[in-house]
Amino acid sequence: VRDALRDLVNEGLVTPRPRTWAVVREFTASDITDLIEVRSALEVLAFRLAAQRRTRAGLAKLRADLDAERAAAERGDGAEARRAAADFHETVTELADNALLTELEGTLRSRMRWLLGQHDDFTVVAEEHEELFRRIEARDVEGVEELALRHLETSQSKATEHRRRLAAE
Template identity: 40%
Template structure:
């Protein structure tokens, strides 16, 4: 019984990671319909672990179930982009302040490691985009505020997805700005670190919104959409 549960969990995790990566890296675009029958055949799994994986993706805001259309990759509208940037401006600037104020005790090694890795892949846009997303996650983690980190955690997938959707904004520029933020944090200059963090967010807000108008689809009425949910197995 334990082995069966372990295998089922492993299948669910494999399907989840595969679909999550495809969505975040925009191999399947917003609005793309995810047909269970086809995915189950392609991934060589039954629909049970597939549906469990879809529920996890739904909880992260990456897929949505729409009556009459089935499960689709969530839309990412200009309104969604504005909301995410507003949250980032609050959470990330606060995290920057907390990290800088606690610089003597904060664990900066993960941030330093992300920046070092980014130096080695300036010619690999996808990899660099992932590392830039890692920088933002590690910045919040380094704040030492567990509540702040828990508030940001559900948004991490959508933030990473947004970075990939807007990859043409040049991730190298983003990386250079991260280095400036980290330098201010390291020397304990809280006002400058916060200023740079907010400037970093604002620099990409309007360009990202301009891109969002190109790759967003018609916004789905949340009253008509339901998150992917458990249904009885058919196989």
């Protein structure tokens, strides 16, 4: 349990309290803004490099992530759709074939998965992932950058809607 808690602290998901229990971290508006800024920089780079460096095997893995996401979205399985969407983003980072980018993604993985799960519109996200996949497959670097930026805006607006709905409940 101590090792698991230490891992969660290192991932930024738990806040340790000396001589007492650790508590689950609550992300402030400022924390979320910081995450969005970092995500924007890293993901646009990841998508651009993925379009340049993609391989057949990488595309097959990305397709499998996307198919799992679409199937979960169609079933209304939010947990699985979120998981597969996060897997899609991680596979894009793998396709980028940049060791430092992969290391940074690993360090931020849990927080980014949390951030990516802050919406309920699985179909819209899956459709944008489909379009991103096509751009990567076609090695359309400019198109994938433009679409990645639009995807970030969609994610942010869907997350804002989601938080407003939760606050109203």
